[in-house]
Amino acid sequence: MSIVKELQQIINPEHILIDEPLKNHTYTKLGGVADYFVTPSTVEEVQEIIRYANKTDVPFTLLGNGSNVIVRDGGIRGIVLSLKKFSGIKREEDKVIAESGARIIDASRFALSEYLTGLEFACGIPGTVGGALYMNAGAYGGEVKDCLESALVVDSTGEVHRLPADAFALEYRTSNIAEKGYIVLEATFSLEEEKYDDIKAVMDDLTYKRESKQPLEYPSCGSVFKRPPGYFAGKLIQDSELQGKGIGGAEVSNKHAGFIVNKNKATATDYISVIEMVQREVKAKFGVELEREVRILGED
Known part of the structure; x- marks a missing residue:
């Protein structure tokens, strides 16, 4: 029996795409095809x-919403699993429980609507809740x-576990x-009640900072590099001209040096080559190794 037919016995055939272009599922608008792109519910x-x-x-x-990932031009073999159908967000007491396919920015906005504080930092982070846990996403x-209480995960054997935050290092x-x-299915955030206007004021300020400083007009994977100890990656790149x-x-963004943008029909090879160029130049000029924050998947 073919892989497609076997997958059709597991999930709705309409939720299986063959040779799906992954540029349709990444913020860089880059990447070759997935052999089988599946979206379980x-x-x-x-x-x-x-x-x-x-x-x-x-x-x-596993692929989130592609906000912090680069897929190589050769695409990804086998099954690519997307949890985009896991997008529910709800409140229980002073907790926000968000499924892994929901955007962390939407969890932040939901918390605001419920007069809960603690997720304001995430109001400009476009990744999924699952991706946010995977990289301990943060900003400002x-x-x-700071606010994760626990998460529901499925392990590599298919077993489901609810684990406390400290289990994820x-x-x-x-x-x-x-x-x-682990594959994250759901996260529980422990928050506190606060006045709506006070929460919104913080979120409005962070949104302004993000929109005024980041090159949101071009496709990109967001901040490419981790902050090296004692330095700021963007400043090192800027000072390297x-x-x-x-x-x-x-190319390296003129608006924010920590971003690399797909300015004119770039390939993933172009994008990765610019990352490597930046790493070489900063190392040569300042002796600092820039470590990627973004993940690179697939094959050339």
């Missing part, structure tokens, strides 16, 4: 897909680890989620 379907991939040795990749002095832009083989320099259709 229940926890049981996720479990069965994982078990099927394990049983058949079909390659398996806040990060996921959340540190600056990192966690052990990939190492443990790399803004406006590029390869092919990708």
